[in-house]
Every structure is written in C-alpha cells, then in structure tokens.
Amino acid sequence: MPVVTALRATRRRGVALHVDDEYVCVISESLVARWRLFKGRELTDDDLAAVRAAASAERVMGDAYRLLGHRARSREELRRRLLAKDHDEAAVSEALERLTADGLLDDAAFARGYAADKRRLAGWGEERIRRGLRQLGVAPHDIDDALRGAGEDDELDRALAVLRKRGAPEPPLEAARRRAFQALERRGYSTSVAFAAVRIWSEDPSARPN
Template sequence: MPAISKISVQQKNKGRFNIFLKRGDTEEFGFGVGEDILIQYNLHKGMELSEEDIKQMKNKDELHKSYTRAIHYLSYRMRAEKEMYDYLLDNDVTEEDAKDIINRLYKENLLDDEAFARSYVQSKIATSSKGPLLLKQELIQKGVPEDYILSALESYTFDEQYRKALKFGLKKVNDSSKKSFQQKLQTAKQTMMQKGYTQDVIKEVSLQLAEEKEDSAEWDSLVLQGEKALRKYEKKAEGYERKQKVMAALYRKGFSSDLIQRFLEEKGY
C-alpha cells in the first residue's frame, strides 16, 4: 500500500494540505484535503493508506468543499431549500451530496423555508412596490410550500398594499402625457394588476384616484370663479367686506366652505 511521504500546506489556501504518497521508490502528489479531514484521519508521514481509504477521504473532502460553497452562497442572503439544491447541482455537486448538505444546513438552522418566506415578504414590502400576488408567485417559483407563503403574506396588510398602490397610481394619473384621465386611470389599474395587487385594493385605489381627480377639478374651478369675484369686487369693497362678498359669491356657486376658506387664505384673507 502507498504510504504518506510528505504533507505540505497549500500556498493559496492555508487551510488545505497536499498529501504526497510514496509508491515503491516513486514519490508523487496524491490528493488534497482540508484541515478537518487531516485531523479526522490523523494523517501523518509514514501512514499507509489503502485505495479505499484514499477514495473515502477524497469523497469526504469534496463533500466538505461543497458544504463550504453552500455556506458562502448563504452569506449573501437567506435561501430557500430549492434555491440551494439547484445551486449545488449547478456547481456539479451530486444529488446525493446535495441532499446531505441540505440536511446538515437544516440541522444547523441555516436553512428554513418558513423563516425564508417571512423574511422575503418583509424585505419586498420594505424595498419594492410589488403586491402580494406577485410575491406569492415568486415564492412558488423558489419552491417554498404554499402554507408557508400564505402565512408570510398575512403580514402584508390591506392598508400597506393600499398605500403602495396609491403612491404609484397617483404618479400614473398625474403624468404629463396628453392622455385623458380615464386612459391614465386604466394604465394605473393595469400596472397594479401586473404588480400583483388584489382586486379589492385596485378597486379602492381606483375610487380614490377618481375622487382626487374630482377634487382637483373642483379646486381649479373654484380658483377661476374666485379670481373673477375678486376682480368684480376690487373697487366696490375692501378688506373684510370684500372677503364676505367673495365668500358669498362662491357659496352661491355651490363650492364647499373648506375649499372657499383655503382659497381666501391663499389670497391673504
């Protein structure tokens, strides 16, 4: 059987070692191992190794390298089990080793689809405008079980969805294009659907957008009529009297007291 003739530290990786073997009068490089394998097998100069020993150590070392690769993959962010499994296979890890690594990661609490789903939803709520239906689809694609997904999405409240959808809905209907309000509103609805918002949210936001459009038009009309009234009473009255005449004129036009008060305050009354 070949015997270990020399053990040296690898130059580029101080945590790995080169094992040289002597077969008869010939010395040659045998294989490389990590420190854990070196300690586990108590490898030392003069130790004889069978071909089965060498094969077993190589397999265990390869498994450890794949595990280390998995840990590195997790260092960027949490991963779903399917993400990790696909990653390992893409890096030429055998199916058997991939399953062993995943089992180890679960035992070490480094993989947890339920926790991943919660974290994913919270992250997207904080950093994106995506709705729950789109998040659900993304998590399904990542292989997360549906019950974990539904549980995680419970934290995505109606109020939070409404706030996000209204924000970009207002942006759509208030753009500078020459499209009609109805065309802009339809675009906003389509965008909300594409982003994965529920029909309840889309309906409520659409009603609010239409209401704000009406309020805006009402304000524009009041400003027009208010300016006319100010010019009309410019030489007929001053100060408080002029304010009262303008207020009365606007009341007769059917404008609300809140809008009238806002207009007069902006005019310095």
C-alpha cells in the same frame, strides 16, 4: 494498498492530497489532522473513499456558508446553486440537512422575511410575492403562512403608495388610469385592489401628492 505520496499547501489554505503519485483532491488542514495523514501513510480503499467524501462535504459546506453569507435563501434555491457548482448530490443533501438542523435554513422564516422585504422595499402585491416564493421552491403551506394576516386594506395602502410615487395622473385620464392599473398588475396586486387603488388615486385629491 494506496499510499500518501504528497501533501502540498495550496493558495487557499488547503492541502492538495496525492496518493500513489496522483492528485486526489484538496482537503483542509483539520482533515489532515483528523485522518493523521502524512507522506508515506498507507490507506485502505475505504479510508481513501472516506477522505474523498469528507473533502467533498467540506467544499459543499464552504460554498453553502458563502452563499448564505450574501443573503438568506430557501432550501431549494440553495440546493440548485450548490448543484450548479458541480457538487455531488448526496453531499449537497447532507449539507442541507445539517444546515436545517443548525437553524441556518428555515423556509418558513425565509418566506416571512421575503414577503416583508418585497412589500416594503419593492412594493409588490401578494400574488407576485406568492409567485416569487413558488419559483424559489418554498412549500405552499410556508407561503400561505407568510402571507397570512396581510388584509386587503393593507394591500390597498401599499398599492396607493406605489401610485403616489408616480405623481398625479396626467391627461388623458383614462390612459393614465390604464397605465397605472397595468403597473399594479405587474407588481402582483389583485384586480380588485388595483382597480380600487387607481380609482382613489385618480379621483381623490387627498390620494395625490401635494
């Protein structure tokens, strides 16, 4: 039967578990207490497997909390980041379910916040926002909900704001219009919105900066 042969404190407030004189994994002090681990404690194979699984779950949750502490993320983006850290896929799936149940992962809320930030801070159009959310693995219905209610007039206003920051068009006018149109397309504005914004910007003095 496996026997705990050492419990050594680590620099990161963890405890290195050694069984039968072999390193097993790093666990938290709370896990040590929960399993009543001490030098000489005998463990069944099932006990040892359960301790390993609990330690894996702790590491996954710790990394998940750190990643979410930096900024909001979609469920799929967080899954990819955790798997990239070589966490066990089953442990990652369990962590995602727990975070979702706790309200810390919510793709619908994430999509709304992402869309609002990209409109306001980056001046993105709806198509680029849609592409960005798709790349982050957000479900189509959550994307549609996040973009619902943003009419073409609102998008035209944002496109004009982007162009106003460029200043008045410089001659030759056609070249300036073409560059402005391409800039709006890169930001994800529809052809109709980009065309209308460029026309107003280039022809209406009130659309230009004073």
